[in-house]
Amino acid sequence: ALPDARIDFMLTDATPIAAITTTDLAGRLDRHDLAVIDIDDPAVRTQPSTPLPLPDPEDIAHIIYTSGTTGMPKGVAVAQHNVTQLFNSLEIGVELAPGQVWAQFHSYAFDFSVWEIWGALMHGGRLVVVPEEVARSPQDFHALLVAEQVSVLTQTPSAVGVLSPDGLGAAALVIGAEPCPPELVDRWAPGRVMVNVYGPTETTMWASKSTPLAAGLGFPPIGSPVTGAAFFVLDDWLRPVPVGVVGELYLAGRGTGSGYWRRSALTGSRFVACPFGGTGVRMYRTGDLVRWGADGQLRYVGRADEQVKIRGYRIELGEVQAALAELDAVEQAVVVVREDRPGDKRLVAYVTGTADPAKVRTQLVERLPAYMVPAAVMALAALPMTINGKLDKRALPAPDYQDADRYRAPDTPVEEILAGIYAQVLGFERVGVDDSFFELGGDSLSAMRLIAAINTTVDEGLSVRAVFEAPTVAQLSLRIGEGADRVQPLVAGERPAVVPLSFAQNRLWFLAQFQGPSPVYNIVAALRLDGSLNADALGAALADVVGRH
Numbered sequence: 327a328l329p330d331a332r333i334d335f336m337l338t339d340a341t342p343i344a345a346i347t348t349t350d351l352a353g354r355l356d357r358h359d360l361a362v363i364d365i366d367d368p369a370v371r372t373q374p375s376t377p378l379p380l381p382d383p384e385d386i387a388h389i390i391y392t393s394g395t396t397g398m399p400k401g402v403a404v405a406q407h408n409v410t411q412l413f414n415s416l417e418i419g420v421e422l423a424p425g426q427v428w429a430q431f432h433s434y435a436f437d438f439s440v441w442e443i444w445g446a447l448m449h450g451g452r453l454v455v456v457p458e459e460v461a462r463s464p465q466d467f468h469a470l471l472v473a474e475q476v477s478v479l480t481q482t483p484s485a486v487g488v489l490s491p492d493g494l495g496a497a498a499l500v501i502g503a504e505p506c507p508p509e510l511v512d513r514w515a516p517g518r519v520m521v522n523v524y525g526p527t528e529t530t531m532w533a534s535k536s537t538p539l540a541a542g543l544g545f546p547p548i549g550s551p552v553t554g555a556a557f558f559v560l561d562d563w564l565r566p567v568p569v570g571v572v573g574e575l576y577l578a579g580r581g582t583g584s585g586y587w588r589r590s591a592l593t594g595s596r597f598v599a600c601p602f603g604g605t606g607v608r609m610y611r612t613g614d615l616v617r618w619g620a621d622g623q624l625r626y627v628g629r630a631d632e633q634v635k636i637r638g639y640r641i642e643l644g645e646v647q648a649a650l651a652e653l654d655a656v657e658q659a660v661v662v663v664r665e666d667r668p669g670d671k672r673l674v675a676y677v678t679g680t681a682d683p684a685k686v687r688t689q690l691v692e693r694l695p696a697y698m699v700p701a702a703v704m705a706l707a708a709l710p711m712t713i714n715g716k717l718d719k720r721a722l723p724a725p726d727y728q729d730a731d732r733y734r735a736p737d738t739p740v741e742e743i744l745a746g747i748y749a750q751v752l753g754f755e756r757v758g759v760d761d762s763f764f765e766l767g768g769d770s771l772s773a774m775r776l777i778a779a780i781n782t783t784v785d786e787g788l789s790v791r792a793v794f795e796a797p798t799v800a801q802l803s804l805r806i807g808e809g810a811d812r813v814q815p816l817v818a819g820e821r822p823a824v825v826p827l828s829f830a831q832n833r834l835w836f837l838a839q840f841q842g843p844s845p846v847y848n849i850v851a852a853l854r855l856d857g858s859l860n861a862d863a864l865g866a867a868l869a870d871v872v873g874r875h
């Protein structure tokens with residue numbers, strides 16, 4: 327849930343005339359003078375139904391707020407025709423048709439939800455709304471996908487990385503919002519349609535898509551422009567760069583949004599005149615660095631500014647720094663992204679002044695969404711500077727997530743096991759029983775790994791919610807063995823001397839008996855090896871492979 331301060335800002339900025347909500351959430355709107363429609367109220371169903379006027383294609387369909395550099399979130403206004411053209415232009419390799427089952431996994435604040443909701447409803451599909459507590463548990467989410475037979479699944483690489491593809495062979499997978507590692511493609515692409523998509527919120531979600539991905543591809547491209555979109559990879563003087571040369575990406579075409587709500591100056595700086603189009607044509611400056619590949623698809627390189635993506639969320643570091651600067655006893659503040667362990671990106675804040683780091687983080691939780699709260703806050707006597715007077719980010723110390731003075735060793739075998747799992751997941755040598763998982767730098771993604779490891783080790787059935795409610799080793803240990811959801815261990819059956827053939831093997835045996843020996847299933851490849859070759863070692867290695875298989 328978003329903090330009240332964030333909701334207050336969005337309602338004040340967007341000035342809606344009504345809010346559609348539920349009884350449980352209606353109380354969060356008490357401070358605002360707007361009509362509240364409670365869908366849980368029985369009286370709503372008795373009211374006369376009045377058809378709404380048809381919207382104009384240029385009317386605003388939705389406003390999604392993203393992080394802003396000045397500390398103020400910016401609302402991205404998207405017109406009706408932008409949303410409809412998304413589905414007219416995007417071919418994902420699977421025809422969108424009635425009878426498909428879509429999963430709405432993402433929050434309304436994340437523009438993936440636009441694709442998930444309208445992709446189902448505009449094509450006669452069935453929409454499965456994933457409860458928040460289910461979305462936090464990879465096991466529960468996977469079980470839901472299998473039970474509902476979801477056929478179109480949209481995920482960020484971080485989220486799908488903790489899912490198993492077992493039982494989801496029929497589901498088309500659309501990934502995007504952050505770089506996708508090759509391992510993910512190798513694991514998910516075989517036997518299904520899997521595409522990588524790219525596009526900022528300002529250009530109505532997706533402006534490009536890759537060709538269907540295949541295992542062994544390496545880092546997947548972000549694709550080529552969808553129908554109606556125009557891509558320009560330009561240098562600092564707005565000149566197109568050659569294939570293979572890195573430049574900044576500018577987007578134009580029918581999917582380009584209407585700009586930022588009530589932020590004309592910001593709109594003018596990001597939605598600029600397009601020198602390659604007619605009068606009045608605009609293009610959006612993404613700030614993303616890319617390069618064209620020889621296959622006509624784009625490769626993502628990185629960011630040109632300090633906007634970052636962590637677990638699929640766009641974060642302006644300036645907004646987090648502005649929130650820190652507003653806190654009492656904080657004199658200076660800087661926020662950086664650190665990757666002290668490969669693949670584990672975390673926000674870390676450095677502050678000067680007399681503020682207590684623990685209290686600073688607690689105050690940020692009340693002001694910012696969870697994904698924008700730094701994993702660690704470090705107090706420094708002064709921020710390190712270069713000889714030119716600029717911040718020296720390389721001199722910022724690595725965060726110390728542990729306090730040696732408060733370490734308390736485990737007292738029970740369960741606490742000892744949990745402390746070991748905490749240390750393994752978080753990358754520490756040791757963890758005390760009073761150390762909080764989240765104060766040590768844990769997040770929702772690592773919490774999933776923690777619970778999976780605990781359930782496997784002690785045959786439990788804990789949910790991810792447990793670590794949010796009981797974040798320390800001592801607190802979580804009390805939940806071991808208290809529930810009825812203990813996982814029953816799997817007992818291996820007796821292995822017969824002769825193992826029956828599988829259905830696929832049985833088919834091949836039958837064909838061999840019917841047709842005789844055939845090389846049709848052999849895979850032939852010719853390889854040319856350059857350099858100094860140890861023929862004896864190569865022969866021995868091949869012999870080992872043949873002997874094993």
